[in-house]
Each structure stands twice: as C-alpha cells, then as structure tokens.
Amino acid sequence: MMNDxxxxxxxxxxxxxxxAIAIGIFTIILGIFINDxxxxxxxxxxxxxxxxxFAGILFVAIHYVSNSGWGAIIRRIPEAMFSTLGIGFLLxxxxxxxxxxxxxxxxxxxxxxxxxxxxxxxxxxIKFFVLRIPIFFGIWYFLGRPIINHSRKQDxxxxxxxxxxxxxxxxAWLYLGGIAFVISSFDWIMSVEPHWFSTIFxxxxxxGMFNAGLAFMIIMLIYLRRNGFLTSxxxxxxxxxxxxxFAFVTFWVYIWYSQHMLIWYANLPEETxxxxxxxxxxxxxxxxxxxxxxxxxxxxxxxxxxxKRSEKTLILASVIVLIGHWxxxxxxxxxxxxxxxxxxxxxxxxxxxxxxxxxSFVVLKSLSKWNIIPTKDPYLxxxxxxxx
Amino acid sequence: MEKYLVGEFDNEYDLKDAVSAIRNDGFIIxxxxxxxxxxxxxxxxxxxxxxxxxxxxxxxxxxxxxxxWLQYLLSAVDWPINIGGRPWNSVPAFMPIAFEVTIxxxxxxxxxxxxxxxxxxxxxxxxxxxxIATDNKxxxxxxxxxxxKPMSSAIEIIHQFHGKKxxx
Numbered sequence: 001m002m003n004d005x006x007x008x009x010x011x012x013x014x015x016x017x018x019x020a021i022a023i024g025i026f027t028i029i030l031g032i033f034i035n036d037x038x039x040x041x042x043x044x045x046x047x048x049x050x051x052x053x054f055a056g057i058l059f060v061a062i063h064y065v066s067n068s069g070w071g072a073i074i075r076r077i078p079e080a081m082f083s084t085l086g087i088g089f090l091l092x093x094x095x096x097x098x099x100x101x102x103x104x105x106x107x108x109x110x111x112x113x114x115x116x117x118x119x120x121x122x123x124x125x126i127k128f129f130v131l132r133i134p135i136f137f138g139i140w141y142f143l144g145r146p147i148i149n150h151s152r153k154q155d156x157x158x159x160x161x162x163x164x165x166x167x168x169x170x171x172a173w174l175y176l177g178g179i180a181f182v183i184s185s186f187d188w189i190m191s192v193e194p195h196w197f198s199t200i201f202x203x204x205x206x207x208g209m210f211n212a213g214l215a216f217m218i219i220m221l222i223y224l225r226r227n228g229f230l231t232s233x234x235x236x237x238x239x240x241x242x243x244x245x246f247a248f249v250t251f252w253v254y255i256w257y258s259q260h261m262l263i264w265y266a267n268l269p270e271e272t273x274x275x276x277x278x279x280x281x282x283x284x285x286x287x288x289x290x291x292x293x294x295x296x297x298x299x300x301x302x303x304x305x306x307x308k309r310s311e312k313t314l315i316l317a318s319v320i321v322l323i324g325h326w327x328x329x330x331x332x333x334x335x336x337x338x339x340x341x342x343x344x345x346x347x348x349x350x351x352x353x354x355x356x357x358x359x360s361f362v363v364l365k366s367l368s369k370w371n372i373i374p375t376k377d378p379y380l381x382x383x384x385x386x387x388x
Numbered sequence: 389m390e391k392y393l394v395g396e397f398d399n400e401y402d403l404k405d406a407v408s409a410i411r412n413d414g415f416i417i418x419x420x421x422x423x424x425x426x427x428x429x430x431x432x433x434x435x436x437x438x439x440x441x442x443x444x445x446x447x448x449x450x451x452x453x454x455x456x457w458l459q460y461l462l463s464a465v466d467w468p469i470n471i472g473g474r475p476w477n478s479v480p481a482f483m484p485i486a487f488e489v490t491i492x493x494x495x496x497x498x499x500x501x502x503x504x505x506x507x508x509x510x511x512x513x514x515x516x517x518x519x520i521a522t523d524n525k526x527x528x529x530x531x532x533x534x535x536x537k538p539m540s541s542a543i544e545i546i547h548q549f550h551g552k553k554x555x556x
Contacts, residue, residue: 257483264480267472303445305437387427
C-alpha cells in the first residue's frame with residue numbers, strides 16, 4: 001500500500017530555484033538604493049509569503065479540530081508550507097526600515113497637525129508597530145510548531161496521544177492565530193491609508209490569503225504526483241481541494257462585495273475615498289481584473305465536476321488565483337503610495353520571481369526532510385479510501 | 389412481490405461486491421437499501437451522476453436574469469425614484485436581491501423538478517423490501533425482467549457473498 005517514496009530535491013530544480021531567489025534578493029537590494037517603490041513591493045512579498053505559511057497551518061488546524069479524515073494523506077504539504085512563515089518574518093523586519101516610505105503615520109510632523117492621526121497614535125506608532133510584529137509571528141509560530149511536531153512524532157511512535165494533542169493546539173491556534181491575522185492585516189495593509197478604515201478588512205484579507213494557500217497546495221500536490229512521489233493521491237483528493245478552492249473564491253467575492261456595497265450605499269466621504277482611488281482610470285481596470293482572476297474565471301472553471309477532477313483545469317484555476325491574489329494585494333497597498341497610475345515594472349517582476357523561488361524552495365526543502373505521508377496517522381486508512 | 393428478487397446482506401462490503409457481480413452477470417439492479425450511505429455503492433450499481441445539477445444551473449440562471457430584469461424594469465423604467473442621487477440603474481444595489489432570487493429559483497426549481505421526475509405524489513405507496521434496511525441489514529433488489537440468465541444464478545451470487553434470498 002505505502003509505496004510512496006519520500007521527496008528529494010533534484011539539483012536541476014534546485015539550481016533554477018536558487019537563480020529565482022537570487023533575482024529576488026538582487027532586486028530588493030538594488031531597489032533599496034535606486035527606487036522607493038521597492039518598499040511596497042517588499043511589504044507585498046512579506047504578506048504574500050506569510051499568507052502561504054498561514055494558510056498551510058490553518059488547513060492543518062481546521063482538519064485537526066474537525067476530526068476530518070480525508071486530508072490525512074496530503075497533510076505533509078500544508079505542514080511544509082508552515083516553514084515559509086520564517087521568510088515572511090524576515091521580510092517584515094526589513095519592512096520596518098522602510099516604514100517611513102510606506103506609512104503616513106510614521107511622519108510625526110504630519111501626525112502633529114492631524115487630529116484623526118493624533119487620535120490613532122496610541123495604536124499607530126512605530127514602537128508599538130515594531131513590537132506587534134514578533135507578537136503576531138510568535139502566536140503563529142509557537143502555537144503552530146507543536147501541531148507539526150506532534151504529527152512528526154506520531155510517524156515514529158504511532159501513539160494516539162499525538163492526534164489528541166494536535167487537536168488541542170489546533171483549537172488554540174485557530175482562536176489566537178485568527179485574531180492575530182485580522183489585527184495584522186489592519187496593521188500592515190490598512191494603515192497604509194491611516195485615515196480610512198473598514199471593519200471587514202481582516203476577513204477580506206483572510207479570504208484572499210486562504211485562496212492563494214489552497215491554490216498553492218493544489219499545484220504542489222499535482223507536481224508531486226506527476227513526479228511520482230505522492231502516488232496514493234487519487235482524483236478524489238484533488239476534487240476535495242478543488243471544492244475548497246471553489247467555495248473560497250466565492251467567499252472572497254462575497255466579502256469583497258460586502259465591503260464595497262456598504263461603502264457605496266452609505267456614501268460617507270471618509271470611506272468612499274478608498275474606492276474613489278481604486279475604481280478610476282487604470283486602477284479601475286485593475287480592479288476588474290482582480291474580480292475576474294480571483295472569482296469569475298476560477299468560478300466558471302471550477303463549477304463543473306469534471307474540471308475539479310482534472311489536473312489541467314485545476315492547475316489553470318490555481319495559477320489564475322495565485323496571480324489574482326498578487327493583484328489583490330497590489331490594489332490594496334499601492335494606490336496611496338504611487339498615485340493614480342499603476343506601475344508594474346522590473347521591480348515587481350523581480351520580486352514576483354523572488355516570491356516564487358523562495359516559497360517553492362522553502363516548502364520543498366521542508367517536505368524533503370520528513371515522510372511525505374503521515375504513516376501512522378489514525379485517519380490515514382480512511383484518507384486512502386476517500387471516495388466522493 | 390413477483391417483480392423483484394431481494395437479497396439480504398449483513399455488511400456493506402458483501403453488498404458492494406455482490407452488487408457488482410450481479411450487474412456484471414447481466415441482471416438489472418433495481419435499487420439497493422442500506423441503513424447509511426455506503427461509499428462506492430453508486431459505482432458498483434453503475435449509477436450515472438445526477439442530471440439535477442444541470443437543472444439547478446438552469447434555474448439559477450433564470451432566477452438571476454429575472455431578478456435583474458425585474459429590478460431594472462421597476463426602478464429604472466417604470467417608476468424611477470431618486471435615492472441619494474444615485475443612478476436609477478444602480479447594479480450594486482440590485483445584487484443582494486439578485487443573489488437571493490437566484491438561490492430561491494435554484495432551490496425550489498430543483499426540488500420540484502425532482503418530484504416531477506420521480507413521479508412523486510402525496511401519500512403514494514412506495515416499494516420497500518423490508519424495514520430492517522433502516523436498522524442493520526443491507527438489501528439488493530433485482531428486477532426480474534429481461535435477463536439473459538435464469539434467476540437462480542443471481543441467487544447463487546447472493547449466496548456466494550454470504551447473503552440470503554428473502555421474500556419481501
């Protein structure tokens with residue numbers, strides 16, 4: 001039954017990934033010296049990479065607390081995604097040095113003459129901002145690490161206690177990690193425009209982040225299966241993940257619309273300013289592309305049963321969603337910083353290549369260290385016989 | 389019941405194997421009765437995916453069209469009202485209603501199509517082999533129609549998978 005061989009990185013792929021990482025690092029270093037537009041790019045990359053890791057451990061935790069059986073066989077992939085949180089943390093530390101270019105509330109002279117920003121100063125000041133970053137990552141990492149450690153220990157002992165402990169840590173992680181995620185998206189993204197606020201913003205970011213994580217997971221799964229590593233995966237497992245993605249792209253547009261409609265309907269100047277910037281001109285076009293790539297195209301692809309069971313259509317939908325998530329973050333972060341015309345140049349392309357290289361390398365490296373299947377998980381047998 | 393041959397089994401695995409064996413032998417499986425949903429039984433019985441999904445999609449599209457068209461007609465053509473200076477044809481405001489009507493049409497349309505399809509009538513007596521099927525036994529019902537082999541070979545298969553023929 002268990003003829004799945006463990007993952008090993010081949011050198012050809014490794015070289016390609018190293019080139020991609022080198023391009024990313026080179027772009028960041030060069031950008032810091034020549035162009036201030038690198039800072040929003042670093043912020044975007046940090047949030048994107050953190051999101052992949054967050055989605056991975058979130059997926060594992062959801063499956064633990066819901067006692068769901070089908071996901072046991074693919075659990076090592078989201079577990080490996082967890083390790084990208086470290087890269088996200090490093091990039092977020094780098095963002096601190098560019099905070100002056102990103103966040104208006106760091107300009108103390110501006111804040112002093114602005115009653116709104118003055119009122120927000122107890123929360124939005126650089127000291128507290130810097131302090132919150134390790135708190136967020138600490139919650140995600142130190143509550144998430146035990147889940148994965150228990151899962152790996154179970155490979156050796158086969159003890160049921162590890163599953164029970166995993167459930168407990170997962171419950172704690174889901175509660176605190178979720179709160180930290182909402183606050184972190186207020187901190188890192190929403191405070192780029194410190195006058196504007198939206199209470200649903202954290203949930204909106206959550207939806208986009210989970211979409212990207214699921215899409216990445218599907219691509220990893222298909223890549224591993226095609227290369228003969230996870231051969232026990234059936235089309236049914238892809239079907240389940242396809243349904244997840246289908247549900248969450250719909251959830252994303254539901255939240256997008258909820259935010260948009262309430263602001264449009266209430267028509268308050270301090271709120272509409274956000275969409276006024278993003279719906280006019282070239283950014284308006286980008287907003288349409290955002291909805292197409294994050295919802296309409298994946299929705300229409302995945303609505304059919306057959307397309308959720310076929311590798312080709314799943315990869316197509318996943319790649320579109322991953323691109324869409326980047327555009328989504330771009331629309332959230334960039335408009336107040338670069339004006340009315342979106343600029344997508346070499347800096348953006350360089351950091352995108354860097355993101356792809358870093359995330360793929362970190363996840364595959366982490367995957368190669370452990371059994372590719374949790375061999376003694378109590379749910380493994382059920383997962384192998386998944387039938388939908 | 390002269391029309392059907394009924395076999396009784398003690399567990400789902402025997403039932404599943406027997407069902408595929410009987411079907412491969414050229415008999416027509418009328419239905420299978422189990423206390424709970426058995427995974428893989430639909431494949432064993434050779435059931436095709438339900439066509440109701442397409443009906444549902446059709447009704448959903450109809451609902452969306454009707455809702456958007458109706459709201460456009462009411463608020464932009466027939467009786468335009470100025471609400472907060474917004475354009476009369478304000479699509480964002482139409483969306484919640486369009487969403488709800490889509491779901492209403494899809495849900496009700498699918499349910500009633502299903503009833504029509506299965507010739508559902510109130511208080512219609514349905515064929516049921518035995519009510520232990522809701523308790524702890526598994527049943528297969530074979531149609532005694534135009535089969536190529538004698539019914540005895542179907543009974544043999546039932547016995548082969550530890551089942552027994554019952555008079556229902």
